[in-house]
Amino acid sequence: xxxxxxxxxxxxxxxxxxxxxxxxxxxxxxxxxxxxxxxxxxxxxxxxxxxxxxxxxxxxxxxxxxxxxxxxxxxxxxxxxxxxxxxxxxxxxxxxxxxxxxxxxxxxxxxxxxxxxxxx
Amino acid sequence: xxxxxxxxxxxxxxxxxxxxxxxxxxxxxxxxxxxxxxxxxxxxxxxxxxxxxxxxxxxxxxxxxxxxxxxxxxxxxxxxxxxxxxxxxxxxxxxxxxxxxxxxxxxxxxxxxxxxxxxxxxxxxxxxxxxxxxxxxxxxxx
Ligand SMILES: Nc1ncnc2c1ncn2[C@@H]1O[C@H](COP(=O)(O)OP(=O)(O)OP(=O)(O)O)[C@@H](O)[C@H]1O
Ligand SMILES: [Mg+2]
Numbered sequence: 001x002x003x004x005x006x007x008x009x010x011x012x013x014x015x016x017x018x019x020x021x022x023x024x025x026x027x028x029x030x031x032x033x034x035x036x037x038x039x040x041x042x043x044x045x046x047x048x049x050x051x052x053x054x055x056x057x058x059x060x061x062x063x064x065x066x067x068x069x070x071x072x073x074x075x076x077x078x079x080x081x082x083x084x085x086x087x088x089x090x091x092x093x094x095x096x097x098x099x100x101x102x103x104x105x106x107x108x109x110x111x112x113x114x115x116x117x118x119x120x
Numbered sequence: 121x122x123x124x125x126x127x128x129x130x131x132x133x134x135x136x137x138x139x140x141x142x143x144x145x146x147x148x149x150x151x152x153x154x155x156x157x158x159x160x161x162x163x164x165x166x167x168x169x170x171x172x173x174x175x176x177x178x179x180x181x182x183x184x185x186x187x188x189x190x191x192x193x194x195x196x197x198x199x200x201x202x203x204x205x206x207x208x209x210x211x212x213x214x215x216x217x218x219x220x221x222x223x224x225x226x227x228x229x230x231x232x233x234x235x236x237x238x239x240x241x242x243x244x245x246x247x248x249x250x251x252x253x254x255x256x257x258x259x260x261x262x
Contacts, residue, residue: 036229039166040238044159052226059141060226063148063165065158 002026002111004047004068004091010109011095011102013070017082018091024067030114031072031103035060042066043114049102053077058084067091072099126154126188132175137225140176143184144168150186151193160261163239164193167257170232171197177222178202179253193259195240203249211237211245 005022007013015022030042031049038048038060047068050057053075061069068091071077076094077085085092095102107113128150130143148165156164168184175182175197182199204210211233218228237243240257247253 033226034229035226036231036235039170040229040231040235044162054225055138056140056225056227059145060169062145063141063162063169065162 002109004093006109007047007068007070007093007106010105011070011093011097013093013095016071016076016092016094017086018068018089021067021089021091024091026068026111028114029103029106029111031099033099039064041114046114047111049099049106051075051099053081055081055084057081058088058090061085061090062088068093070095070102072097072102124187124189124194126186128186130184130186132172132179132182132184134176134179134181136176137221140173141169144172147184147186147195151188154188156193156261160259164195164259167236167239167259168195170236171195171255171257173227174232175199177218177227182252191260191262192241193261195255195257195259197253197255199252199254201250201252203251204245204247204253205249207245207247 003023003025026047027045028043029047032038033050033052035056042064046066048066049070049072051072070093074096147168151161172184179199180201185196187194209215213234214230216228216230222228241260242258244256
């Protein structure tokens, strides 16, 4: 089982909020800056790797029950976005790696993608 | 006679990017409290969010309505224009007329309507240019 805590080491990431979620399991992941695509492809208990740092990322995560968001290429979201994440109980990590490299590292570590479309 | 047990309506303003998702979040939280299964709830939330975003990005304003009966949840998106001239084109994946502003926020992939259709158990769209668009989506819960 891979947990959010394991991702910190794999990605050399730091935790911006949601410490209490670190032992939750990560089953699949999705990397995208396009929330429209995230909405079409994500499954349960997913994590999202993105370079987009606006509040819509959190709203999209809320709809999909995404419990962990990783901001790539050293991006740190504005304070109000982090506040929203805290309110929603979403764990937020930040890594210096690009989205491409972060996804590669996680895939290599055994986290599968969310390739099947959601829905009926 | 109305056969629903709950009927909530949420107004959605055009270009209200800041509050995008508020209506869908309220619907999701309410249905969660009512004990709707989480997998069904996620489908409802995604469809609702896509409809809400379309109202904000493409319409002149409208409302999102959630009706609950003992067996189903019905989501209705209703707006006051501009309407869709070619519905079958709008339903194609990748077709989008979203503004630069919407794209910058991470939307405008032309995935919303197909995604609503995929997530809902029933999907019905009617539209008239100059009048408005109505979308009705049904979800079985029992
Ligand atoms: N309520 C509406 N009123 C008028 N036009 C609409 C409405 N909803 C959708 N459309 C039209 O249909 C197109 C496709 O909608 P769809 O939701 O599939 O994609 P999108 O909103 O452009 O992008 P995405 O949903 O992926 O962010 C829109 O670009 C727009 O031209
Ligand atoms: Mg859309």
